[in-house]
Amino acid sequence: MTELSASSGHLSDSAHADKSVYALRLGDDALIYAQRLAEWIASAPQLEEDVALGNIALDQLGQARSLLRYAGAVEGAGRDEDALAYFRDERDFLNAQIFELARGDFGFTIARMLVVSAYQWELYSRLQASTDETLAAVAAKAVKEVDYHRDHATQWTLRLGDGTDESHARMLAGLDLLWPYVPELFETDELVTTLATDGIAVDPAALEAPTLAYVDAVLTEATLTRPVTEVRHTGGRRGLHTEQMGFLLAEMQHLARSDPGARW
Amino acid sequence: MTAVPAAAISADEVRSIVAAVLDPEVPVLTIDDLGILRDVTVDASGHVEVTITPTYSGCPAMEAITADVTQALGDKGFRDVRVRLVLAPAWTTDWMSDAGKQKLLDYGIAPPQPRDDTTVRLTLSLRCPQCGSPDTRELSRFGSTACKALWVCNACREPFDHFKAI
Amino acid sequence: MYGSDFTPPGDTSDDTPRIEATDLDAQFQAIIDSDGKIEPRDAMPEAYRKGLIRQIAQHAHSEIIGMQPEGNWISRAPSLCRKAILMAKVQDEAGHGLYLYAAAETLGADRADLLDLLHSGRQKYSSIFNYPTLTWADMGAIGWLVDGAAIVNQVPLCRCSYGPYARAMVRVCKEESFHQRQGFEILNTLSHGTTAQHAMAQDAVNRWWWPSLMMFGPPDDASPNSAQSMAWGIKRFSNDDLRQRFVDMTVPQAEALGLRLPDPGLRWNEERGHHDFSPIDFTELFEVIKGNGPCNKSRMEHRRGAHEEGAWVREAAAAYADKAAARAAEAPAA
């Protein structure tokens, strides 16, 4: 059951509800991404990367907590960050699918980080100016952190793209795997355009050109090219996910659900 | 424990109790040195409200700091305490006090440099906190805690943490 | 001089080693005996250098293998707050590893070689990490007991004779203290939570107590390297002394937690002013050290697997660095 229906009319309370959904979308992106990135801790190619990927995952988790907390508060139904993270089912998660894709190899990890951090940087640098104080505050903090992530992904894209034949091939394979999931980041719907008109949200469609311009510039310097594909996978914002999502949630949620009344 | 009459305690005294609470990750710094203590207010009934802000979104120490602030005030008789977490304006290393920077240096951590707003890539050469040489290099952009990077001194070979400017 | 920018130009007077290689042993021992610090550029007896590299490397190995048992639970942490704390903790341990390898490199070692020694089994890591983490409560027990024991072991190292190692330990111990506090809080919450949670906490303490005591190593009469380490100012207290200190420190904390330490022989001895405890089954420790602990194989396989899988990444980084250097050399001087 999804809470969001893009075609539903906007009643007086609905702007409020929409804002909660918007915060949830961004919060789910960060939460699910943190969960995936953290899989590298103790498994990275070198110790510096155990630290770096752990650090980036922690930043994403921190951003997720702020956003989920706010989504719950705006919703006003008494759900805190943990209720939202642990006691929603798959169809209620609103993250874009790109965040849930299996960890993959280091090439895929860097390809995803390059696109996602470029996207988040464009998003948060604009959302800082949101008329909603909390979203603006979360964004102002996040953009500083994402700046580091984007730089990290950039450095590694250069090394892998312009490193050895193998690393070049792996980066290309990672980009190929990733690309059908990229357009979803820039999808827009009535909910978000309405919020954007009010200055609360940032219309994702406006982020496509600057994000891809950044990515293209890095890829070119790294002797790589952006894949050309017509294939698009989408649905995350409506709670439709890949098969990989269910396993991620099962692992993340099982303990919290095993003793529902308990405090941890 | 004797209850402290609210009127007998000035806001400054309350603030100094809170300001002395140590950061649990870098416990040579107080939360005031770090600049994460934003405000302390006491109303006529003795209700204390403390406002803190995290260094990073994912800072794992905020809960511990909240507990320590509550404890420190409780020890002095203040039981009616609320600790508020605010995100805006976003913390910057520019809020770290000069005393804090000196304490970091004495502790062996190169303090944050004045912030350069244009990019994260540009870190000027740091001086080694051990021997003072400027001949140092970055070993890892990310260090044990989110706020630190790992550097090494080419002159005396000392590895050292650098508190990154954000 | 609070900011690094305002420090006077590099004071490199330390460049001249205080110890000439000629009458090395006497001068070296004099520094040690006066509680002075040996610095990287000082001449030092080869055995001291080698022994230190080995100790610091094995300390670093322990930090990075130690990421595995706790890393196991990051994906399953039962609240986002606990997840963040655990993630940060495991990242701290990686950072400690990184820092310690850099400290070993001050003695002329190379991290890649030290990792090879770990991967080939010629250097060890702490036996404690060869036990499995079976429930969430193990995150509490590890933080409280394992980080707690590590602190007791490492606090004296803050005064050890090798400067970079001693200074590293000062900061590492502070971070370990925060870990211990967080572990205590996990157990405290569980112990005072639901019946099932309390049982989970007690079970974890039952499983981790004895292995934690073994972290201090064999008893003094079976610890051959200790005497030399003491003479060189690397070790300050004997294994048994440190173990006793840990027991005395932990007993009141267990009471505060409302958890039982699984030793019927544990009691306060008024005469000694210490707690007595039952004899430790050191055959278990020696079995684990020999490689027969429950997780020795899986920990090493995981570590080697990550290293081998990451080889192409490290090769790419090296190749890129070479190309970049070549390009810089070719570029006409501006």
Ligand SMILES: [Fe+2]
């Ligand atoms: Fe550690």
Ligand SMILES: [Fe+2]
């Ligand atoms: Fe630790």
Ligand SMILES: [Zn+2]
């Ligand atoms: Zn130096």
